[in-house]
Amino acid sequence: MTDFLIYLATMVGIWGILSLSLNLQYGVTGLVNLGHIVFFMLGAYISTIMVVLAGWPIFLGMAAGVVAAAAFGALMALPTSNLQQDYWAISTLAAAEIVRLVFLNTQLGGPYSGAAFGMSGIPRPLRAYFTSGSYDLFYMVMVLTVLAICLALCWWVLATPFGRTIKALREGDHVPLALGKRIATFRIRSMALGGGIGGLAGALFAHYNAFISPQYFLPLETFIVWAMVILGGAGNFVGVIVGTVIIQSIYNSTRFLKDFVPIDQALLGSLRMILIAVLIILVILYMPKGLIPERRRRYERPPAAQG
């Protein structure tokens, strides 16, 4: 039971970081990114390649994964920043699938590595300093610390004039344009920032799981992240973490429930997806702003402007 909770908390941490990054792009900037998993995938793959194949130190490899994902985010926004929202959404889905198919068809480090075989033997950071029992606890603490740092970063970004401008973009280009904002650069930077944070989640996942394969990064995974954001409350960074806790708890419940519920595990696996779907429908119908709606930012009248 404790092991399960540590595992669950680690998954919540990793996917929480991923949902923060989607919230930055969708919840704040209004970018309907249907290929969000691509950042997670790039963070995981680039970090693995740099560490396993190029022999880089683990944390440097993770940083490379973050940079690669951020760069890909900017790249996705560059040619597409003038597309209408629906066309843009489709292009993101395509971009993510293209990257996945490249990894699915590329051998990395030997005849039975990379491609559909995936990559195994990914080293875990600081492993030598812990016993096998305490390492999972350490990793959980590390992931949750990174989550907290990312949350603080997102809050800070939202409070800056940059954050205010990307928030305005979510309701259309006309007003920001008429006020002189270079909207394409804001979209590109929002995509890069969200991409980098998503890449960090992917790197943390790869070095925790010690194995990655293209199967982990199917379009379905993007929709799981979307479920977390919609359920928790788009625009509210704490909300999307709450959404992550709920979705991850349901998603991982089979591991735990199989000991208590006399249902076939495959059936249980399908039931949990139905449960997530029903939850999303209920939230959209009855709480369209999510469990924890976006907060209003108040600006008190400064003493110099007492009217």
Add this chain to the structure above:
Amino acid sequence: MNGHPLLKVEDVHVHFGGIAALAGVNLSVPEGLIYGLIGPNGSGKTTLFNVITGFIRPDRGHVTFAGRRLDGLSPDAVARAGVCRTFQSHRQPVTMTVMENMLLAAPMQSGESLFRAATRFAAVRGEERGNLERAYEILDMVMLGDKANEYAGSLSGGQKKLLSLAQALMNGPRMILLDEPVAGVNPRLIEDIAAIIRKLCHGGQNFLVVEHNMKVIRSLCDQVSVLDAGHIIAEGEPEEVLGRQDVLEAYLARSGTEARPDAVRQE
């Protein structure tokens, strides 16, 4: 009143498919005025606004502002060149508060770069405080001071018009283009809005105004141009222009859903 025109539109043509929305429009707006642009529905007023502000590229013709070519610039570059527009329909981000909308409008904010926001923390903070004070001053002037922390979506139609005017002021342009500043606004608020615009003009703010309400046009504008079917058919002082037979006919000839012949005649 005299001297070089601040805004000059020369021989502007715009076609939508086979329809000529603007067919050789010339307009010359001097500095220091409230200049009115009127005309029946579909005459091309909003299209001309879109051409001036970069939202539509003209097929032919030039737009010059303070000696600088505007045609070919993107809308944001036009705004940075000193021409800020409002929109006929409400487009302000409604899930942002009135104050967030105002602060959004402040020009050249160094905190729009995350790098500078992180490295020049104190400077960005000082800039924010200055903008906040100015935003409250402007909001007080347009009677929205106590709505600062309300969502823009909760404002009435007239208040939204005032917010877009306030945003334009916050942007600090040399000329403000108002697209129907009093349409759909209750009569008492209309007088207030007109008074505010007049006061701002006395303070040196240039305006180009599209409006259907002829009473407001008469009382507000120093000069007007009349657009009909993509042509300027008259220009001059409002009283004189609105008394002209061809102007009257332009309105009468195309009495659509929002025909204003009565408004033209009314004294």
